[in-house]
Amino acid sequence: MDGKRKADSRNKKKKKASEALDILAFGAHPDDVEITCGGTLIRCADQGYRVGVVDLTRGECGTRGTPEERLKEAENSRRVMGITVRENLGLTDCAVTNDEESRLKVIEVIRKYRAKTLIIPHWEQRHPDHAEAAQIIYRAAFLAGLKRFEAEGQPFRPEKILYAYNFRSFVPTIVVDITDQFERKLEAVRSYRSQFDPCASQDPPLRWVMDMDKMLDAKARHFGSLIARTYGEPFIVQQVIGIDDLVTMSFRTM
Numbered sequence: 016m017d018g019k020r021k022a023d024s025r026n027k028k029k030k031k032a033s034e035a036l037d038i039l040a041f042g043a044h045p046d047d048v049e050i051t052c053g054g055t056l057i058r059c060a061d062q063g064y065r066v067g068v069v070d071l072t073r074g075e076c077g078t079r080g081t082p083e084e085r086l087k088e089a090e091n092s093r094r095v096m097g098i099t100v101r102e103n104l105g106l107t108d109c110a111v112t113n114d115e116e117s118r119l120k121v122i123e124v125i126r127k128y129r130a131k132t133l134i135i136p137h138w139e140q141r142h143p144d145h146a147e148a149a150q151i152i153y154r155a156a157f158l159a160g161l162k163r164f165e166a167e168g169q170p171f172r173p174e175k176i177l178y179a180y181n182f183r184s185f186v187p188t189i190v191v192d193i194t195d196q197f198e199r200k201l202e203a204v205r206s207y208r209s210q211f212d213p214c215a216s217q218d219p220p221l222r223w224v225m226d227m228d229k230m231l232d233a234k235a236r237h238f239g240s241l242i243a244r245t246y247g248e249p250f251i252v253q254q255v256i257g258i259d260d261l262v263t264m265s266f267r268t269m
């Protein structure tokens with residue numbers, strides 16, 4: 016290999032390494048991750064981790080706001096959250112389907128960012144796109160690690176999947192303390208002015224949206240109370256979590 020090719024290969028490797036993230040969160044639509052796990056993403060960024068968000072669609076079927084507005088709002092929110100990258104895969108809103116084309120896009124983004132921890136939507140959801148997204152991403156995360164699976168990028172399989180949820184009350188397996196991040200979570204959600212600005216809509220059925228701050232406050236307080244903190248965000252993992260140190264484990268019985 017001559018000098019120039021060696022340098023090119025070094026630069027390529029450097030670029031690959033610089034793209035690598037610690038945590039990658041997926042949402043079906045712009046604003047999903049802010050609502051379900053925004054505080055956790057901010058906390059991870061505060062801790063110095065490289066955090067990324069991938070939105071599957073541009074939310075073009077939404078009642079309010081244009082796709083262009085929502086992209087701008089998503090970028091504003093990215094800055095508020097202090098996360099490293101945000102990407103939109105451009106799947107079709109309200110028609111998210113667990114097909115080969117969609118899986119391929121997700122596989123390539125998983126291989127590109129090589130995050131060991133993924134946060135993805137829970138599989139039971141009110142909005143069909145959210146439920147379908149869970150299926151696509153789980154399958155893509157598995158396939159991304161197969162050496163012989165043909166897709167862009169080097170094989171890579173994430174180690175952990177955390178499921179985020181916002182629809183019903185449920186018993187989480189993990190709650191992240193977001194007390195210090197809660198105000199910034201609200202600010203990130205408010206970045207979506209087209210969706211949540213009380214002045215932007217007079218539509219009575221959307222009144223709950225206008226009370227988004229209160230709803231998020233109530234939910235985060237509820238889950239925070241489960242771990243004796245002011246605010247928390249809940250997740251489900253499908254595995255049993257092992258503990259290394261019983262004395263220092265973050266847990267209170269009374």
Ligand SMILES: [Zn+2]
Pocket residue numbers: 043044047142145
């Ligand atoms: Zn959504």
